[in-house]
Amino acid sequence: MLRTWLRLRLYWRRNALLMKILLSYVVTGSILLSVLSYVLYVQFSRSMLSQIHEQSEQMLEQSYKVVETYWSSTLLYLSQFHVYYGVPTSLNDSVNAYSPIFKALFADAYESIEMGDISQKLTEIVNSNPLIESVYIYNAKADRVFSNVTVAQSVSEFFDRSVIGWIEGMAPGAERAVIPRRVSYSLAGKDEDYHAISVLFVEDELQGKPQAVLVFNLKQSALQQLVKSRTGDEPDRLFIIDRDGTAISHPKLEKVNTPLAEKENYIRKVLDGEPSGSFTDEVDGRRSLITYRKSDTTFGWIYVSVGDYEELLWNFSKLTRVMALMTLALIGVSMLIATLFTRNMYTPLLRLLRKARTSGQSPAGPDELSEYDYLNRTFDSLVSNVHELQASVRSGLPAMRAGMLKQLLQGELTDEDKVGDNVARLRIRLDGKRYAVSVLRLCAYRQLGAGRSVRDLSLLRFALMNIAAETLEPDWVVEVVDGETDHVAVIINLPEEDDSDTQGMEKLRGRLADVQSHAEHYLRVTLTAAVGHPVELRKQLHLSYGSALNSSEYRLIYGKSAILLYSDLAEVPRVAYAYPFELEKKLVEALRSGDREKAAELLEEVLEEIRRFTYDEILLSLTQLALALSELASSPSEDGEDDLPLSFKSIMQELAGCDDLEDVRLWFSQLNDRLAGLFKERRENKSKELVQRIKCFIEAHFRDSGLNVEGVSEHVALSPNYVRTLFKASTGQSLSAYISELRFTEAKRMLVETELHANRIAELSGFGSGKYFYSAFKKATGQTPDEYRKSGKSRRPDSHD
16 A cells, blocks of 8 residues: 555656646636536526516416406496486487386386386397396395396395395495306206306495496306416416405316415415516415516406426426536546646657757657647647638528527617627628618418428528518618518618608518519419518617517508508507497397398498407407307207307417408308308207197197197297298198198098097097088098098908908
8 A cells, every 4th residue: 555655656746747737727627617607507597587587477468468458348348338327328228217227227116018128138238248147237226136037036035145245245435346256046946156257336325325236247257268277288377366365267266266365375475566576485385486467457456377486497407407417527528638638748748858858859750749840730730620610600600690680680689789799790781870670471371381391481481581682682781581480571771861761661662562573473472561660770670670570460451462661550540449349249140140141241341340440459359259259159059069169269370360351351251151051050940840849739639629820829939920931831731731631630530440420520530510520521522521431431341451
C-alpha cells in the first residue's frame, strides 16, 4: 500500500504540469456545463410556468366570453316578458290589461277561458326558446300559481315547493333574482329531477312580500354544454360558481348546486380574491393551479379553472430529467476529452523539451513534431472545421429565415434592435418605412385536406408562396411565410404614408387579384386575400398579421374570392346586435308544418338580417339558430334514438367549414330538408296509427246501431270533418262506407250460418230497423235477405266439397 502511494506521488511530481492542465480543463468544463444547465433550467422553468399560466387564462377567458355572451342574450330575451303593474310595454303583448300574462300576474279571479289562454301563452313561451325548461306565474293575491306543466294550482298545493320557498324568502324591494337549484317534484305519477337556473322577476309586492312573480326555469344542461368538462387525458377542468360559492356548472354532476365553499379552501380564496387572478393550492390532495375570473355583468358568476400541477408540468419535469442526464453525460464526455486533449497537447511539448534538453535540435522523424508542425496541423484542422460549419450554416439558412419570420408574425420578438440584428444576419428584406401583412387563405380547405397528404398540402402552399412573390415583387419588396395551415402570409415593405397611400392600396388590391387569378389558373384553388393595418416597426408585424387574419374571416359575408382591407372593414357601419328570435320561431313553425319553400324564404331572411353584424356576432347567431334546430330535431323516435342527432361540437365543426354565406346557406338548407322530411315521416306514421285506432274501434262497436262518424270522432278526440278526410285519404274509402261494409259482412254471415229472423239479424249487425235493413240490403246486394239466405244455403254444400 505504501509502495503504491509513493509511486502515485512520484508520478504526480514528474507530471505536475500535465495533471494541472487536465484538472483545469475538467474543473472549468464541469463548472461551465453546470452553470449553463442551471441557466437553461431557470429560463425554461420561467418560460414553461408563464406559458402554463397564459394558456390557463386564455382557456378560461374563452369560456368566460362564450358563456357571458350567450347567457346575456338569454337574460335580455327573458326581460322582454318583465311586466310592471300599470306600466304598459310593447315587448311582451302587455300593452293592455287583457293580455294573458298581465291577467295571470294581477287578476283576482279567472274564468276557464282565461286560464286556458294563460296556459297556452306559457306553452308558447317555452316552445319559443330551447333554453327554457318551464315557466311559472305566482299570484299571491289570487292564491294561484300558473305553469306550462299543469293546470293552475293554489300556492300551498303547487307541485314545485322549492321555488315557492325562494319567492317567499326574497328580500323586500328585490326586483330580480337568479337562483341555481335542483328541481325535484312528482306530478301525475311522474317524477321529475333536473338542475335548473331559475330567473325570478318580481312584478308587484305588498309590504315587502312578493305578490306577483314571473319565474323562468332555464336548462342548466345548456350551460354545461357550453362549458365542457376537461377531465381524462387533459389536465384542466372548468366550472362556474356564484358569489356564495355554489356550483353553477361542474364536470362532476353530483357537485352541481352544492356549496363548494364549505368544503374547499381554495374556493374561499377565490371568493375573497381580486376580480381575476391565479394561485396554487391543494385540491383533492394534489397541488393544483387555480385560475379564476369574476364576472361583473349579468349573473355575477365566477369562472374557475383547476389544473393538476403534476400533469401541467409533466413535460417540464421530463425536460428537467433529460437536462440533468445530459449534464452528467456532458461532464463525463468533457472529462474524457480533457484527458485525451491534454495528453495530445502535452506529448509534443514534452518531446520538444526532451529533444531541446538533449540535443537542442528539432525532431527529424515524421512522428516527431516540432512546434511549427503541431501549430500548422492544428490550424489546418480549424480551417477545415470552419469551412464545414459555414457550409452547414448556408444549407440551414432558409429554415432559419423562415423561423425568424414566423417568430415576428407570432409576436415572440419584442426587442427592435435585436430584431434588426437578426434580420441583417439572416439577410431578410425588411427595411421599409412601414410594413403590412397580407394573408392568402385557401378556400374549401377541409375538402383540400381530405384528398391530399400533409406533404401535398405543404407543396401546395409552397407553390402559392412562389406565385405571390413573383406577382408582387415587381412593385414591392416582400417576404413570404408559410402559415402551415390554410394560408400563407406576405410581409410587404411600404413607403412612408402620404397622399398617394390610397392609390398604393388600390394598386395592391389589383396585384392581389392577379395572385387570385394565377392561383385559380395554375393550382385550381380559390383564395381569399386580406390586408392588415400598416405598422412602422418590425416588432409590430404580429399586429398587422392578426388584423389580416381577422379581416379574412369576413369572407363569410363578402365571398370566397373577396379582397378585404382592414381599413375598409373598419369604416363599415355596424348595427347593434339583436338576434332575430321571431324569424327563428317562424322558421321552426315552417319546418314543423313541412313547408320547405317557406322555410327557405325564412332562412334567407335570417341570413339577410344577421349579415349586418360583426363576424363574431354572425357566428354566434348561426350557432344559436343551429342549436334551436338541433333542439327541434332532438325528440326521440320510437326506438329511443334521435332521428337527427346534432351536438354543439358537430355544429361548430360544420360552421367552421363554411367559408361564405353560400356554404352556410347550403348547410342550413340541407339541414332544413332533413328536418322537413323527418316531420313529414312523423306525421305519416301518426296518421297511420290514428287510422288503425279508428278501425279497431269500429270493428269493436259496429254492431251498435248508434255508431256514427261523430262517435268515432269523439273516441279519437278529433273533429268529424278531419276524421272523414284522414280516413278517406289513408284507405280510399269513406268512414260511413267502411262501417256499412262491416255490417253487411256480418249480416251475410248470420243469414247463411244461423236461422235467426232477418229483423233480429238487423239488430245484431248494427242496422237497427228491420225495414231499413231490408231496403239497404236489397240495394247493396241486389237480393232481399231471405233470397240471399236461400241462395247462400244452396251453395254451402258445394263449398264444402
